[in-house]
Amino acid sequence: MDFEKYLRMDKLPHIWCPGCGHGTILNSFIRAFAESDFDQDKTVVISGIGCSGRATGYLNFDTLHTTHGRAIAFATGVKMANPELNVIVMTGDGDGSAIGGNHLIHAARRNIDLTVILFNNQIYGMTGGQFSPMTPTGDLASTAPYGNIDQNFNLAELVAGAGGTFIARGATFDPRQLKKLYLAALKHKGFSFVESLSQCPVSYGRQNKAGDAVEMLKKQEEDTINFKKWQQLSTEEKKLKYPLGILKELDNPESEYTVRYQKIIEQVNNEGAL
Numbered sequence: 001m002d003f004e005k006y007l008r009m010d011k012l013p014h015i016w017c018p019g020c021g022h023g024t025i026l027n028s029f030i031r032a033f034a035e036s037d038f039d040q041d042k043t044v045v046i047s048g049i050g051c052s053g054r055a056t057g058y059l060n061f062d063t064l065h066t067t068h069g070r071a072i073a074f075a076t077g078v079k080m081a082n083p084e085l086n087v088i089v090m091t092g093d094g095d096g097s098a099i100g101g102n103h104l105i106h107a108a109r110r111n112i113d114l115t116v117i118l119f120n121n122q123i124y125g126m127t128g129g130q131f132s133p134m135t136p137t138g139d140l141a142s143t144a145p146y147g148n149i150d151q152n153f154n155l156a157e158l159v160a161g162a163g164g165t166f167i168a169r170g171a172t173f174d175p176r177q178l179k180k181l182y183l184a185a186l187k188h189k190g191f192s193f194v195e196s197l198s199q200c201p202v203s204y205g206r207q208n209k210a211g212d213a214v215e216m217l218k219k220q221e222e223d224t225i226n227f228k229k230w231q232q233l234s235t236e237e238k239k240l241k242y243p244l245g246i247l248k249e250l251d252n253p254e255s256e257y258t259v260r261y262q263k264i265i266e267q268v269n270n271e272g273a274l
Helices: 022-036 052-058 071-081 093-097 101-110 155-162 175-187 201-207 213-223 257-273
Strands: 043-047 062-065 086-092 115-120 166-171 192-197 224-226 242-249
Touching: 022 052, 022 115, 022 175, 043 052, 043 071, 052 062, 052 086, 052 115, 062 071, 071 086, 071 093, 071 101, 071 257, 086 093, 093 101, 093 115, 093 155, 101 155, 115 175, 155 166, 155 192, 155 242, 166 175, 175 192, 175 242, 201 213, 213 224
Parallel strands: 043 062, 043 086, 086 115, 115 192, 166 192, 224 242
Antiparallel strands: 166 242
């Protein structure tokens, strides 16, 4: 595979920390895009601020590196301006679920045709190791030195409840599954959301004595389970595992936002012609 086709080689090597899972996510995305048959010149990748935000700097697409939490808002504007474009958002657990949380909810509610890849390393890695809405209850962070007392989000359920028509979760210990999930999300007509569990050994790992990248990947595998197997667990057992795979998929292209908006435009134009 010609990786250089999809990367800005002059921007490499990347500046992600040693052992960070974000490079695995980027690798899996590139492999998925290569299999999608999408036109690289008709694809826009948009990111916000944070560790995940660096991804757009490395990708050889039309890209936008936007302000904190606003990646989905910018993406919505791009898609509305030109519905023929493939619009992809790369956001982090802080960028996408804290300051950007409302944009996530409303893009899902509208069912606008965006593919949102959320890099979930369970912490604000780039800005000092503060806890994010995805930091597990009880875990340590620079802003929670005695343990995080917040209830962490289940973003997959949030997006499903808001109306997203494709929701999936994968993890960096299994990049082959990640690639399959990204490919399915890219091909879905409607709002697609893929939560991507990513290890952060430098910030999250050090503060929580979680070990190096290899130990954190092993822990990922222990803490996750195939979605179909998860459904067979008891209510109490389900609380101990993160289900991986496609969690929700509704196939109704006519419900996509720009499709419905185009019908209004055509209606108005036809009435005007009369």
